[in-house]
Amino acid sequence: MAVSIIAANLQAVAGLNTNILPSVEPPDNAYVPVRGQFDATVIIKKLAGLEDGAPFKLGIMAQDLCSPILSFVYGESQLGGKAALVSLHRLFDDDPELYYQRAAKISLHEVGHLLGLGHCWENFCIMHFSSNIAALDSLSISFCPACEYEINRRLSSIVADGGLVR
Numbered sequence: 778m779a780v781s782i783i784a785a786n787l788q789a790v791a792g793l794n795t796n797i798l799p800s801v802e803p804p805d806n807a808y809v810p811v812r813g814q815f816d817a818t819v820i821i822k823k824l825a826g827l828e829d830g831a832p833f834k835l836g837i838m839a840q841d842l843c844s845p846i847l848s849f850v851y852g853e854s855q856l857g858g859k860a861a862l863v864s865l866h867r868l869f870d871d872d873p874e875l876y877y878q879r880a881a882k883i884s885l886h887e888v889g890h891l892l893g894l895g896h897c898w899e900n901f902c903i904m905h906f907s908s909n910i911a912a913l914d915s916l917s918i919s920f921c922p923a924c925e926y927e928i929n930r931r932l933s934s935i936v937a938d939g940g941l942v943r
């Protein structure tokens with residue numbers, strides 16, 4: 778359910794064609810027993826290495842993610858790279874509508890990084906950094922005009938390379 782809603786938002790907001798692939802297990806070495814979490818970077822590396830012809834991959838996980846320097850992450854991305862990862866673990870599913878909206882926001886944010894965008898200073902922009910749920914909820918589910926311009930510019934250069942059909 779979350780996966781298809783995320784895919785629909787990537788299409789509607791960023792204009793990306795998506796392809797939902799069968800689920801795969803995270804690599805064994807991604808689990809960090811002392812923290813009870815998964816290391817996002819290890820999983821992203823694995824995802825990026827899967828040869829399936831897709832120019833970008835976004836992994837969606839139910840389990841909690843961490844990074845070596847952060848106690849948890851909602852998502853992580855290779856800046857300008859091939860793969861990103863999102864965790865649904867901390868999105869509070871008591872309100873389904875809000876839950877799916879949060880999942881879509883984090884996914885769009887991480888895909889923005891995949892396309893090479895950094896964090897944005899505009900408070901409402903989806904590329905604004907959020908460290909907690911209240912901050913995430915205050916973002917609109919769209920890119921500000923400057924980020925939108927960058928997204929389109931980068932996507933059209935990928936189309937020109939024949940890597941992605943928009």
Ligand SMILES: [Zn+2]
Nearest residue numbers: 886890896906
């Ligand atoms: Zn970010």
Ligand SMILES: [Zn+2]
Nearest residue numbers: 897902921924
């Ligand atoms: Zn922006």
